[in-house]
Amino acid sequence: MTAKASDKTVGILGGMGSESTAYFFLKVIKSTPARTDQDHLRIIVDNNSNIPDRTQAIFGMGESPVAEAQKTIHILENAGAELIAIPCNTMHYFYSELQNSTKIPILNMISETASHISNTFPDIKKIGLLATTGTLETRLYHKAINDIEILIPDDDLQKKVMNSIYGEQGIKAGYTFGSSRNEILEVINVLIDQGAEAVILGCSELSLLSIEEEVSVPLIHPSQVLADVVIKTARSDT
Structure with a gap:
């Protein structure tokens, strides 16, 4: 299945953690029907390991991850992402704040x-x-x-x-x-x-x-x- 001009560019808000981000990227690749390089989606990954721990933030024991995550969202947006995926369950506690910071749709895991x-x-x-x-x-x-x-x-x-x-x-x-x-x-x-x-x-x-x-x-x-x-x-x- 050859990639089409209408395919949307995907942004991955990663770094939570780094290995699970790589695992998620590989899952997208492996799950895409493709026989050639050109059959795959264009995907932009920002593995932002500076995002503070989500559970610590929820319990008031650490810095909120929102500001750092929003930086990555804007990086992905400026790089051409047309939709964003966040492969971290706990980060979805902050989903509304993140979605409200961009016009790009963020998929809700x-x-x-x-x-x-x-x-x-x-x-x-x-x-x-x-x-x-x-x-x-x-x-x-x-x-x-x-x-x-x-x-x-x-x-x-x-x-x-x-x-x-x-x-x-x-x-x-x-x-x-x-x-x-x-x-x-x-x-x-x-x-x-x-x-x-x-x-x-x-x-x-x-x-x-x-x-x-x-x-x-x-x-x-x-x-x-x-x-x-x-x-x-x-x-x-x-």
Whole structure:
């Protein structure tokens, strides 16, 4: 499928974290029907690692990420981006502030994932959610998903999730095997035992673990959902 002149240029607001940004970019590439270089979308990536931590900001323990993220939005806008994707779940707590700072549409990963679940799993009654404490406390997915009971880890298990993401041997530090992987699998299995029929990996780092074959229920990757929506939206004539 050859790229068309009407294809929209995609901007990726990255850096949260850097490896998950690269993973998301690769997901867009791998999910695009293409046989030649020219079949792919034009994509501009700003991996802004200066954006402050989102969860710390939500809990009043750190600087707001909005101003730094807005800098990247304007960089992408000036570079020619016609739509923007943010492959970070927790950052969507600040979605309205970011969208209000630009006329370029910013795709909403949370609402797109909720739509994906509704369309793909119409009969599901209980779904597990693994995410940062910031995402859980702000209830981003709870507000977006209707008529499905969302199961989340208890406090002790949530500490394991956060350690798996942020710990010295966590995913953000480059560890996708060992204790970080084992702890995430433990938490997922607890949610499955509680009745989860699928599990949302609601932090982009979690998708780096590639644990599908070790889990007995479907895993939902918001980063993959967003990648698919990026392609569909960029190739839309509207």
